[in-house]
Amino acid sequence: MTEIPQSYxxxxxxxxWSERWERDGIFRxxxxxxxAETFAVDTPPLTVSGSLHIxxxxxxxxxxVIVRYQRMTGKNTFYPIGWDDNGxxxxxxxxxxxxxxxxxxKAYDPAWQPTRERPKDAPVEEVxxxxxxxxxxxxxxxxxxxxxxxxxxxxxxxxxxxxxxxIDERCRRTSQLSFLDLERKGEAYQKFAPTVWDVDDRxxxxxxxxxxxxxxxxxxxxxxxxxxEPPITISTTRPELxxxxxxxxxxxxxxxxxxYFGKTARTPLFHxxxxxxxxxxxxxxxxxxxxxxxxxGDQADVEFWRGxxxxxxxxxxxxxxxxxxxxxxxxxxxxxxxxAQAAWAELEGKTVKQAQAKIVEQLRAADALVGEPRAIxxxxxxxxxxxxxxxxxxxRQWFVRLLVHKQALLEQGRKVEWRPAYMRARYENxxxxxxxxxxxxxxxYSGVPFPVWYPLDADGAPDHSRPIIAAPESLPVDPLSAAPxxxxxxxxxxxxxxxxxxxxxxxxxxSSLTPQIASGxxxxxxxxxxxxxxxxxxxxHEIIRTWAFYTIVKAWLHEREIPWRNAAISGWILxxxxxxxxxSKGNVVTPMHxxxxxxxxxxxxxxxxxxxxxxxxxxxxxxxxxxxxxIKMLNASKFxxxxxxxxxxxxxxxxxxxxxxxxxDLGGVVAECTAAFDAYDYARSxxxxxxxxxxxxxx
RNA sequence: GGGCGGAUAGCUCAGCGGUAGAGCGGCGCCUUUACACGGCGCGGGCCGGGGGUUCGAAUCCCUCUCCGCCCACCA
Numbered sequence: 041m042t043e044i045p046q047s048y049x050x051x052x053x054x055x056x057w058s059e060r061w062e063r064d065g066i067f068r069x070x071x072x073x074x075x076a077e078t079f080a081v082d083t084p085p086l087t088v089s090g091s092l093h094i095x096x097x098x099x100x101x102x103x104x105v106i107v108r109y110q111r112m113t114g115k116n117t118f119y120p121i122g123w124d125d126n127g128x129x130x131x132x133x134x135x136x137x138x139x140x141x142x143x144x145x146k147a148y149d150p151a152w153q154p155t156r157e158r159p160k161d162a163p164v165e166e167v168x169x170x171x172x173x174x175x176x177x178x179x180x181x182x183x184x185x186x187x188x189x190x191x192x193x194x195x196x197x198x199x200x201x202x203x204x205x206x207i208d209e210r211c212r213r214t215s216q217l218s219f220l221d222l223e224r225k226g227e228a229y230q231k232f233a234p235t236v237w238d239v240d241d242r243x244x245x246x247x248x249x250x251x252x253x254x255x256x257x258x259x260x261x262x263x264x265x266x267x268x269e270p271p272i273t274i275s276t277t278r279p280e281l282x283x284x285x286x287x288x289x290x291x292x293x294x295x296x297x298x299x300y301f302g303k304t305a306r307t308p309l310f311h312x313x314x315x316x317x318x319x320x321x322x323x324x325x326x327x328x329x330x331x332x333x334x335x336x337g338d339q340a341d342v343e344f345w346r347g348x349x350x351x352x353x354x355x356x357x358x359x360x361x362x363x364x365x366x367x368x369x370x371x372x373x374x375x376x377x378x379x380a381q382a383a384w385a386e387l388e389g390k391t392v393k394q395a396q397a398k399i400v401e402q403l404r405a406a407d408a409l410v411g412e413p414r415a416i417x418x419x420x421x422x423x424x425x426x427x428x429x430x431x432x433x434x435x436r437q438w439f440v441r442l443l444v445h446k447q448a449l450l451e452q453g454r455k456v457e458w459r460p461a462y463m464r465a466r467y468e469n470x471x472x473x474x475x476x477x478x479x480x481x482x483x484x485y486s487g488v489p490f491p492v493w494y495p496l497d498a499d500g501a502p503d504h505s506r507p508i509i510a511a512p513e514s515l516p517v518d519p520l521s522a523a524p525x526x527x528x529x530x531x532x533x534x535x536x537x538x539x540x541x542x543x544x545x546x547x548x549x550x551s552s553l554t555p556q557i558a559s560g561x562x563x564x565x566x567x568x569x570x571x572x573x574x575x576x577x578x579x580x581h582e583i584i585r586t587w588a589f590y591t592i593v594k595a596w597l598h599e600r601e602i603p604w605r606n607a608a609i610s611g612w613i614l615x616x617x618x619x620x621x622x623x624s625k626g627n628v629v630t631p632m633h634x635x636x637x638x639x640x641x642x643x644x645x646x647x648x649x650x651x652x653x654x655x656x657x658x659x660x661x662x663x664x665x666x667x668x669x670x671i672k673m674l675n676a677s678k679f680x681x682x683x684x685x686x687x688x689x690x691x692x693x694x695x696x697x698x699x700x701x702x703x704x705d706l707g708g709v710v711a712e713c714t715a716a717f718d719a720y721d722y723a724r725s726x727x728x729x730x731x732x733x734x735x736x737x738x739x
Numbered sequence: 740g741g742g743c744g745g746a747u748a749g750c751u752c753a754g755c756g757g758u759a760g761a762g763c764g765g766c767g768c769c770u771u772u773a774c775a776c777g778g779c780g781c782g783g784g785c786c787g788g789g790g791g792u793u794c795g796a797a798u799c800c801c802u803c804u805c806c807g808c809c810c811a812c813c814a
Contacts, residue, residue, distance in 0.1 A: 331814035465743050469810050661763050671776050679773030
């Protein structure tokens, strides 16, 4: 028995307990025990690109409380800890810290070392992808140490011997093995197609990373001439895409345009002839009831273009600027090529915004603008980390099939116990709303590479239809620094040789494998069988559509399984003004000083009093209460162990009615708390226990 | 536009069919061994509005209002 201290000194107690837990190894998972005796947790790997805030302490404590309950019931707990140091967040941070940028074409330099001491005006240094990734490792290792200090201080009962990082060798191997399996099954495929593209980061992004933002815009009414009919006026918010117009559409039952269907309209300025077609997606009530379809203004344009024999007139380049375009032969065929080319010359190279201003001038001069632009506010799609609207740009990307699995994924979601149960609706909402497969390739550097090369023909052009897939035993592999089987490094990027796939995978392609990474799939299937499906996935609600969803996808595609039986969804921490706490708002509270001020027990008490899934206001008052409770417990324990330490252990010897009533009450509390914990409702358990404890002390 | 949560004391929240609860804050009282890193007590609420079910509704049903979130629309 640990001696009861005379006074409340949280820092000392926390240190001593932490050391003792470490020494005794009580958080270690015992691989010899059966699956039935095991409680496996799919711990969230925290992004180590910044600092912890109190919300992390809040949600991790809630999970820890459940894990500790399971351990107390005798379960062999598997509670790993991981770090997410893969992806754009890390990449941006490393660029800032070391002033470096990766150049995938550069060769690895083993002697190169990053430095922080560089002049402020020094140019950005370009290094090989491998050197860059090594620099990422230096930064994230420091962050991980700082995070570990907080977790140990707060008493997180994870097994520190199980640490992994999403960019480490094991995760890269698992992630690449996952890709191999999906490619072999035909679930991963590559396609050259219009893809959601971020023009600042110059990478494709997936549906899950898109968010809407309200932005000012304007309707521009533009007059198109029509052969044998009066002109029509279309309404558009993207006049700069006029040259990309491939059709004009109205609703099939819209009487105003009945005689127009099948005829040809002619765009102003560029004099390109486009068909007038009926389409259900045109809303007679909106704008002028007739609209232009461009390649590509929005998702509806992509869908209209797809499956029809219409040309591709891509105007916007990968950098978001107007590309060079020739109004020569098809697809930019113009009835007045000279005039079209002159108009385009003024737009080429401009950003979307600049081009929009310019074309309004041009339209006005050509008397093709009807009235003035009408200002509106509309929702525009952005990459969640981006600062300019997304574009659709045709590029070659790797995808994972989702749409054909929708029904199966809904059914998998129903096999998971969502806690609280209403969180399932968010998952189902998301799955039902899926409109594209999962684009898993990113044109970035820090991440898991695709274990793929492409043969080059005699002209040095890659043949994407015959990818060379790495052998499983060679993983992890970086195709930019290793040659494929049957080739030598000298043949890299040479005609008749090979070229490595330059892309990396979406960070979620790896994060979606956290249960498999921790369980050892697919290399240690005995261990995997003892841990998978796992019991609990703790996570926050805003990443149900990403992390939870993709994890369910991978478990289904690989093994036709659910990844875990329970999804324990935590809420956010709101600042006292009820705004979400986030770094960008500058209202973040960091946990360490709270731990020092109030003690871990107090911070844990506050965390555990937040109900599952519920957003909770940051409240130091609750921490004071927690601190007081801890003190009260210490003192009550001193009293009980001192004054009543020799009480009979055999309950049948307790005969006084008062004592028996107290024990009966206690029995009820234990039963209620046990039931609450089994239902993942730690907050109820805390409330019942606390209430009983105070009445016990009072009486 | 669809979905999900929430509205209970000044504040943060619990209760979810049987006489309105806790903590904080406010006010008052109490220090010679469990606890001043404390303890005890007092005030304070037409349980968002309206309707219904019931012997009985904060609790169940319908409806409205407001707050938050998720998803969709984006010509």
